[in-house]
Amino acid sequence: MxxxxxxxxxxxxxxxxxxxxxxxxxxxxxxxxxxxxxxxxxxxSFQAPKKNVWADLTRDEANSIYDFLVEEWTELNVTRIPKTGRENFILTVETLQPNKSDVLPYLWQNHKEPERWAKVVLSYNEGDKPQLIYHAVGPLPVSAETTRVVPLTYPFTSGRNAVSNLMTDFVASQEFSLSLAEEISDITIELLGARVNRQNPYDPDALLAFPRFTRHESGHLLGWIQLFRPGAGSSGRTLLPQGIYARVDASSSNVSDWTVDDWFYNGLVYNSVEEFREAIKNPEFLKTPPNVDGPWTDTEDFDTQPEGRELPPPVSIQPYGPRYKLDRSEKYVSWFGFEFYLTSTQATGVSLFDIRFKGERVMYELSLQEALAHYAGDDPMAGGQEFLDTFFGMGTNAFELVPGYDCPAYADYLDTELHRGGKSDRLPSNICIFEFTSDYLLSRHTAQYSVTASRNTYLTIRSVSTVGNYDYTIDYVFYLDGAIEVKVRASGYIYGAFYANNPYKHEDEYGHRVHTALSTSMHDHVINFKADLDVAGSANDMVRLAIEPTVISYPWDQPYTQERNTMHLKEYAVTHETGLDWPKNSGELYIVYSRSAKNAWGERKGYRIASGTGMGNAPHLTVVNSTALGRSAAWAARDLWVVRHKDTEPRGADPLNYLAAHAPLVDFAALADAERLAAADDLVVYFNVGSHHVPHSGDVPNTLMHTSASGVMFVPHNFADRDPSRxxxxxxxxxxxxxxxxxxxxxxxxxxxxxxxxxxxxxxxxxxxxxxxxxxxxxxxxxxxxEDVKLRLEDLEPDLERRYESKDIRVSDLGLNGSAAGIWAAAP
Structure with missing residues (x-):
């Protein structure tokens, strides 16, 4: 009443x-x-209970390491801030993550804090075999008496700490490609109606030339150079490939020694440029239309106003402030029973450590390992194109988020810093934290005299990594019942293929025609994460709990039913390091159990691993024994893997694997080598999200996130005595x-x-x-x-003129040295 x-x-x-x-x-x-x-x-006033031992280096720490190494490596003639890629310089400096065996006593037994060390990559270019070399520097802070620099070898299954740098002189390689395009300007004008314009590369009719290089098992470095139309300042270059390709032998570290072998156009290979020119003169030569830029590549439409667009859409608000607690200095978060630390690395972006729920251990580490894109097609670029994106830097390319769009206006935003090429750069507001209420309930029930509805609120840690043409939104999501989800959504421009209309083309074998001279290239996105599960402690084991049909005779069925067709649960222990695929018909539950901890009902505490929300089950790589990837991505062959934790195996991949595909620093097959799992091992699960992407007309101009989402969830299984979300x-x-x-x-x-x-x-x-x-x-x-709430405009539509800081974003290209080139290309 x-x-x-x-x-x-x-x-x-x-x-x-x-x-x-x-x-x-x-x-x-x-x-x-x-x-x-x-x-x-x-x-x-909220403070983390312990120091964040995984935190990235501060600017002062990085500067002291630069100074120390320049002095320590005097004989190597190391330049702190390089002006060209041919100098010896320190490519990256960041934290060397401490060993788990050192961290756990600090967290749980009040032992002393683990020693702090840094990991550095030296770009060493003396002689004719340039290398990228890992070293460890520590302990920190830098001290002339105690700090030392040693080769960093223990994290690598290869036993090596270096790879050959396949592309040291990025500017020279670009010059080579442009010069080659200029030499065939008569051909490009004839077939494409355009040529290179060095004076104005933003000329909407000008051509650019970009190579794709691959190291073959023979040791040869071969590349195909393809021409692109950049458009009038458009970033949609990957929608504008042109149909002329040139094969380059780039095995020499001296660009002046590179040679051009074959040419490819419209399904045919020509052994020389002269042969190509003669073929064009033939009246029966089959031309294809050029791929021309236009409004069709624009990602924005400022003019169209269908009914309803005159009103802004609904937005989420947070009137009473955040319900989570955040220690910004230590990057420590607490929310309704969840507690964890976060940090960021240049290669892999945001990682979470020491995840607890209701005071109990759940995971030691949850982190990205690698992001793979593998293409297929019938032209030289799409046919063998593959990327391992940590090489370009999922953290290096995690840029400022747009308040009110990438994340709610009320989110908390955190910065990261990069220490590269002798400098430290701040990336503002590139991590956001926010609580959100879903459009669907957590639970509900209707009874005769009552209706009960529970709102589904969850906490999200979000970042966006833009690697070349794709933007990957990466979420770590925490739910009130103790579930954790890893979710990845992709957007951006697809990497299209030139549409060749010829008798040799197999229609729709690799994609679909989506514009006058553009077709799509099918590809797999396989994005690998590590979950070092510590379910109620490190002593865990894993089972496959199968849901199987069975025929059983029950005494209470007699004499009317002799046998009953039904189903039951059957448990299979995972006894060896192995790879698993998501089961047919979701007929198995993959569960990691505590070896000894039980709930009040005598059931072992566990967490189930399940393919999460998104476009079907998270996939693994379609290609078997990839010609291009070699041994660099064995983790992509199955949906998930279970292995023993070892301090000497902290990662399932390494960013420099991209430069040594056939002899990688970290060969995942050496981690998951069928070693027997003991009864109470410390288990690590590597799992994949992603998609088999067959782009269609709806991917132009950009792939949409709701059709490219993929996730994996870790769900409490008898972990509590009842639903803790109540x-x-x-x-x-x-x-x-x-x-x-x-x-x-x-x-x-x-x-x-x-x-x-x-x-x-x-x-x-x-x-x-x-x-x-x-x-x-x-x-x-x-x-x-x-009560009523008084809202500011800022809480509905943030003032992006004021709140967005970045003026210039160095998005990496996808060339072999595109990531490193950004360090020195703009140096005076």
Whole structure:
């Protein structure tokens, strides 16, 4: 019943007090209350329980390491800030993650903090065999007495700490490609109606030339150079390939020694440029139309106004401030039982460490390992094109997020710093943290006299890595029941193929025609993550809990049913390091159990690994024994893997594998080598997300995120005694009549309506001895909104002129040295 106005004045005070202390009872009232969110304050006093031992280097730490190494490596003539790729210089400096065996005693036994070390990559270019070499520097802080530099070999299955640098002089390689295009300007004008324009590369009709190089097992470095139309400042170059290709032997480290072998156009190979020119003169020579830029590659439409676009869409708000706690200095987060640290690395981006739920251990580490894209096609570029994106830097290319678009306006934003090429660069606001309420409930139930609905709120840690043409949105998502999801969504320009209309082309074998002279290239995205599970401790084992059909004879069925066709659970222990695929018909549950910890019912505490929300099951690589990838991505052959944790195997891949595909620094096959798993091992699961991408017309101009999403979830399995979200969730029980719950129509004797004095079995005594009094109408659990909210425009539409800092973003190209080139190409 609605309270009388005489009571309202008293209720104002009660409700205000209830909001403050979290009382769950909110009576109905027509009175409105206002709360100005501009006055909200964060929890600045919140502190992490321990220091973040995985944190990236500070700028002062990086500067001291640069100074130390320049002095230490005097005889190597190391340049701190290189001006060309031919100098000896320190490519990257970042934290060397401490060994788990050193961290756990610090976290759980109050042992001393692990020593802090740095990992550096030296670009060494003396002689004719340039190399990229890993070293470790420490302990930190730098001290002339104690700090030393040693070769870093223990994380690599190869035993090596270096790879050959296939492309040291990036500018020279670009010059070679442009010069080659200029030499055939007569051909490009004839076939494409355009030529290279060095004076104005943004000329909408000008051509650019880019190579794709591959190291073959023979040791030869071969590349195909393809021409592209850049468009009028368009970033859609990968939609504008042209159909002329030249094969280059780039085996020499001296670009002046490179040679051009073959030419390819419209399905035919020509052994020389002269042969190509003569063929063009033939009246029967088959030409294809050029691929020309235009509005069709634009990602924005500022003019069209269909009905409804005149109104802004709904947005999420957070009027009372965040419900999570954040220690910015240590990058430590606490939210409804979850606690964890986060950090970022240049190769792999955001990683999470020491994930706990309700005080119990769940994971030691959750981190990206590698992101692969493997193409197929009938032209020299698409036919063998592959990328390992950590080489270009998933953290290096994690750029500033757009408030109100990438993340809600109310999100917290964190910066990262890069220490590369003698300098430190800040990447502002490239990680966001926010709580969000889903458009679907966490749970609900309708009974005869009540309806209960629980809102589904979750916490997200988000970053976006833009590698060349693709933007990967990477989410770590935490749910109130203890579930954790890893989700990746892709957008950006597809890497298209030139549409060749000739008798040799197999229609739609590799993709679809999507414009006048553009077809799509099918490709696999396989993105690998590491989950070092510590389910209630490090002593874990893994099982496959199968749901199998069976035929059973029950005594209670006799004599009418001799045998019953049914199903049952059958457990299979995973006894060796192995790879697994998602089971047919979802017929198995993959569960990592604590070896000894049990819940109140005697069931072992566990976490289930399941293919998460998205476009079907997360995939593995279609290509078997990839010619281009060699041994650099064995992890992509199965959906997930289970291996033993070893300090000497901290990662399943290395960014420099891209330069040594057939002899990688980290060969995943050496990690997952069928070693027997002991009864109480410390297990690590490597798992893949991604998609088999067959682009279609809807991918032009950009691939859409809702059709490219993929995820894997870690779901509590008997981890708690009951659903832990009941303690944290916000919801409502709408009591329709009286106080009784449950029941079905016709079950109440005589059809009586429950009276006020009848006991409600859904209401239990609270641990404090208090008792909640159920009443007709809305009964809230958790704290609902109880007053009007005053909103600023900034909370609905952030002022991006003020809040977005970046003026120039160095998006990496996808050339062999595109990532490293950004260090010195712009140096004076």
């Amino acid at each position: 609605t309270p009388s106005r005489k009571v309202v004045g008293v209720l104002l005070t009660v409700i205000s007090f209830a909001i403050t202390i979290g009382i769950l009872w909110f009576p109905k009232s027509d009175t409105k209350y206002r709360f100005d969110i501009s006055k909200k304050k964060g929890s600045s 303690e944290s969730v916000q919801g409502v029980r709408v009591q329709l009549q009286g106080r009784r719950s449950g029941g079905f129509a016709g079950e109440v004797p005589g059809g009586d309506v429950p009276g006020e004095g009848e006991e409600d079995l859904r209401v239990r005594e609270k641990s404090s001895g208090g008792r909640y009094k159920m009443h007709e109408g809305a009964n809230y659990f958790g704290t609902p909104y109880g």
